[in-house]
Amino acid sequence: MPVSNSFRSLLPVLLLLVLLALVPLLSPSNRFLSLAISAGINVIALYGLSVLFGQTGILSMGHAALVGIGAYTAAILARDFNIGFWLSIPLAGIMAAIVAALIGIPSLRVSGHHFVIMTFAFGQLLSIILTNGGDYTGAASGLDVQQPVSLFGLSIDVLTHYYLMVVFFVALSAIASWAIINSRYGRTLRAIRENEKLAASLGINVGRHKIGAFIVSGVFAGASGVLLAYFLRHISPSQFSSFPSIYLALMVMIGGARLLLGPLAGGILVAFLPELLNLDPVQSRILYGVCLIAVILLLPNGLIAGIIAGWHRIFDRRPAQPSEPAVEREGK
Amino acid sequence: MKSVLLRGATVALFLGALAYPALAEDAADTIKIGVVAAESGAFVSAGHTLPAGVSLAVKEINDEGGVKVGDKTYKLELLKRDDRTDISTAIAATQELVRDEKVAAIFGSETHDFTLAMAKITQPAKVLHFAGNSTLAKVLTDSSVASGGEDHYLFQTEPQEFQRSGSTARGVLKLLEPLVGHPLKKSVLIVGNDATGQFLSSYYLAALKSEGQEVPDIIFYPPDTTDFSPFLTRAKSLKPDVVHFWYNGDSTLTALPQALELGVAPSYFLFGVDPGIWKEQGLSADVPVAMSCVPVCWGESSNPKAKAYFDAYFAAGAPKGVTSSVSLLYYDYVHFLAEAWEKAGSLDPDKTVEALKTLHHKGVVSDDLAFNATHQVTHATEVCAAAPGGDITCAMQEPPADAPKQ
The missing domain is CATH 3.40.50.2300 (Response regulator)
Known part of the structure; x- marks a missing residue:
């Protein structure tokens, strides 16, 4: 029953998202909704990063720059071509994918730390280009997004509606990520992650698939950028420099990149932890640093994988699961 | 499946509890x-x-x-x-x-x-x-x-920035010139390259030019710069009479000692550095240093209020x-x-x-604060200058009536 087995990994995510979609019934504060929307937008980008990092084993420190490509594409399409939100989503996804390919082709000739450095540099470079882009990019001041968002005549600009829309896009991203993980393509990516040379010896075109994974992650990032631009209504280069990319990498590492619940957990934790514990940015960074070290040392597959392993150890009396329990099963 | 639902419900209740707004008081x-x-x-x-x-x-x-x-x-x-x-x-x-x-x-x-x-x-x-x-x-x-x-x-x-830049440029040059002892003709701007820096420097450049200054270059530095030597070396090569540091006071205080060590110019202007900080930190320079406040200085002020x-x-x-x-x-x-x-x-x-x-409001900054048709105020800016001996002189500088022609 391979299909039902693989669907079991998606089910908890969908159930959690259904429950999250019901949160507006509890009349949450607008502050909560606003933070939840920001977290959800990050989670969409994180699903892309999880394909790249979790499945292919490539860590990018320039993912926020691809989000920026999506956001600026949406803002420029709205300003210059009067193209609204819904058409911007696929167009920005395509644009971010193209940029990811352009960056990926030279960058993925190197691997490991060198690739991380190159993607980091890409983030900085994009910020410089946007800052010095004159009126076209709004220079350092950035761009406004004026177009309203509506669906079948219903305004989505209301915070609750926007929240529900973001939950919907998170669900789509999770399903897309699940489909990739459980496809032949996903298995190919995992083969590359586990042993590049062995994968190449089996006839897999490693370079092409790595660039492909980078492009796929760009599509997620581009869509997330559109949602961000239409939520904030004003974007500027500083939002997409290297520092936000480090945060995205941190989120995916803390939550766990290999399980579907990982990006969701990482995005929510990093967004709400400073709020819950009333931490200032310095304290937050210290806490994230400690969490990251703890995760790397104690839970190398992320928090969710660690929790699942702990659960089984305590309640099922089963031996601790290997890394990536669901995915490994699905991949076989 | 049951346990999954149970866990999901627990998470949702937890999030819902966080989200619930505080009861508003009457x-x-x-x-x-x-x-x-x-x-x-x-x-x-x-x-x-x-x-x-x-x-x-x-x-x-x-x-x-x-x-x-x-x-x-x-x-x-x-x-x-x-x-x-x-x-x-x-x-x-x-x-x-x-x-x-x-x-x-x-x-x-x-x-x-x-x-x-x-x-x-x-x-x-x-x-x-x-x-x-x-x-x-x-x-x-x-x-x-x-x-x-x-x-x-x-x-x-x-x-409006042409007013603030105009009064600042005029005040800086007016206070520095007698301290330097010769006419100030050439200025170089060193500016943080972010939204504010780009915006401000364009106006300040126009203001300096309208005061008759030759401005051969604006040197932009990345906002988090700590080593200013490449930018300062470039500035020194232009032989300026004044180096104007815009706009971040914290960065400016990092850059000034490096500029003094390199002997970049016979005088400097530090935007957004209060003479109070100059005195509190025991700063000194062997050349005149002008400072400006946004809008009135706390360390030394000519404003009675x-x-x-x-x-x-x-x-x-x-x-x-x-x-x-x-x-x-x-x-x-x-x-x-x-x-x-x-x-x-x-x-x-x-x-x-x-x-x-x-309305015309009597405030601390001005006795006649008022918003214009585009919801912007007009008032003077305070500029101070520290002489090499340490004496600090301040003056409120009124803004120009019109923006200089670009």
Whole structure:
């Protein structure tokens, strides 16, 4: 029953998202909704990063720059071509994918730390280009997004509606990520992650698939950028420099990149932890640093994988699961 | 499956509990106003001055009995929110203040980008919004501030940049020239390359040129620069009479010792560095150094009201910082707004806007604070100069009437 087995990994995510979609019934504060929307937008980008990092084993420190490509594409399409939100989503996804390919082709000739450095540099470079882009990019001041968002005549600009829309896009991203993980393509990516040379010896075109994974992650990032631009209504280069990319990498590492619940957990934790514990940015960074070290040392597959392993150890009396329990099963 | 549902429900209940808003108190006799500023994070230096200045004004107004609107007197209730120098937090805080707390007015933020994003929330909700970003000139136009316009309730509490740059350039050159001992003809700008830096430097360049200065180059440095030697070496090669450091006071204080060591110029100007910091940190230079404050200096001032204000400001617990004077871009406008409510005889935002546009308020910065047709104020800027011996001279410099021709 391979299909039902693989669907079991998606089910908890969908159930959690259904429950999250019901949160507006509890009349949450607008502050909560606003933070939840920001977290959800990050989670969409994180699903892309999880394909790249979790499945292919490539860590990018320039993912926020691809989000920026999506956001600026949406803002420029709205300003210059009067193209609204819904058409911007696929167009920005395509644009971010193209940029990811352009960056990926030279960058993925190197691997490991060198690739991380190159993607980091890409983030900085994009910020410089946007800052010095004159009126076209709004220079350092950035761009406004004026177009309203509506669906079948219903305004989505209301915070609750926007929240529900973001939950919907998170669900789509999770399903897309699940489909990739459980496809032949996903298995190919995992083969590359586990042993590049062995994968190449089996006839897999490693370079092409790595660039492909980078492009796929760009599509997620581009869509997330559109949602961000239409939520904030004003974007500027500083939002997409290297520092936000480090945060995205941190989120995916803390939550766990290999399980579907990982990006969701990482995005929510990093967004709400400073709020819950009333931490200032310095304290937050210290806490994230400690969490990251703890995760790397104690839970190398992320928090969710660690929790699942702990659960089984305590309640099922089963031996601790290997890394990536669901995915490994699905991949076989 | 059952356990999955159970776990999911637990998570949802937990999130729901977090989300539930606090029960609102009966606030019939209070007017809520909000502040969104960076009380932590990268912009804390300027950010903490906003809530400090607004708090002081609110306390003074409440101590004097409150705001009399029509036949009813209201106390002001201040709600402060830290944006942690993070735009998502700034937006969440604004959403909370506007939609949950139903504030009548918002002050902040000190960051241009954040203010523009915040205005997308405050303006449709008809919340009066005051921000001390001269960069708002980009959005405050005749059509945008007109009734029904997208920024009808947005006010800029800092003079238009051609005015601030004009008065600063004139004041700097006027104070430095006698100290240097020869005419100052050539200036070089060293500017932080971000939204504010790009915007400000374009105006300051025009202001220097209108004062007859030759400006061979504007040198931009990345905002987090600590080693300025490449930029300073470039500046030195241009043989300037004055090097003008714009705009970040903290970066400027890092750059100046390096410039003095390299002997880049016979005089310097430090934008946004208060003479108070100059004295507190025991700084000295073997060449004249001019400083300017936004808008009035706390360490040494020629403004008669400034001393009393800053005594009260620091006595209330605010720290002495490079940009403490920025608090005045907000303090005066809380009093201004209270006066507008009293004049309008109503809390109606449209009537308040009309009152704000016709009032002339006696503030600390000026005895005649008034908003122009595009919701911007005009007032003088204070410029000081430290002589090599350590003596500091200050002067309020009035702004030019018109923008220089580009």
